[in-house]
Amino acid sequence: MTSVHRRADRRSPLVLEVLELGHGAGSMREVSRTVPAPADLGLEVIGVPEGSDIDLDLRLEAVVEGVLVSGTAAVQLHGACARCLRDIEGAETFRLQELFFYPGHEVEEDERQIVEDTIDLDGVLRDAVVLELPFTPLCREDCLGLCPECGFNLNDDPTHEHEAVIDARWATLADLDVKPNN
Ligand SMILES: [Zn+2]
Ligand SMILES: [Zn+2]
Structure with missing residues (x-):
């Protein structure tokens, strides 16, 4: 540079x-x-x-x-x-x-x-x-991010959750004992 x-x-x-x-x-x-x-x-x-x-x-x-x-x-x-x-x-x-x-x-x-x-x-x-800018900027310090299952913005409703029905794709991961990143 x-x-x-x-x-x-x-x-x-x-x-x-x-x-x-x-x-x-x-x-x-x-x-x-x-x-x-x-x-x-x-x-x-x-x-x-x-x-x-x-x-x-x-x-x-x-x-x-x-x-x-x-x-x-x-x-x-x-x-x-x-x-x-x-x-x-x-x-x-x-x-x-x-x-x-x-x-x-x-x-x-x-x-x-x-x-x-x-x-x-x-x-x-x-x-x-x-040099001063953050590599991972956040909209606010405690941003809740997105629901890893459906992409819903959790800031809009922190109580958002899914029924215990686990999506088939995650079920496979669960069997392998791998957690999806969030
Ligand atoms: Zn955010
Ligand atoms: Zn969701």
Whole structure:
């Protein structure tokens, strides 16, 4: 996922100019802007819908080695509950912090650099959001999931149960002493 591009894409709303900060440590700028979410921001099960609003509240500070970016990204989330498959809609605020080194600094693979007096927040945003998202999102902490026999959403009626008539397919499993997963 590491793409090192040496040319700044100034059309991207996630690319910010840092020229006016100069190279002197100590200058600071605050940036508040709403940008459209880039594609594929998230995991397969939950993520930020492409084009939805992301509210960035950032502080850009010139430090000795580069520009330190810190702040928050408030995003919309859309996904599906891992247990009952219902849609999950939500909002979440993620913290960002990243040092972009001045050109000339030898950067490691996981470090970022100022390119043509700009910083590209795309990767920073991805790291902040994707690393924090749950691999098994739930519609609520105690989601009851689906009935393993008929797929009924047990959240709608926790007392849902079947007559003792065991489906023939499960009966076979019962003979083998294997329980269906739920
Ligand atoms: Zn659920
Ligand atoms: Zn059922």
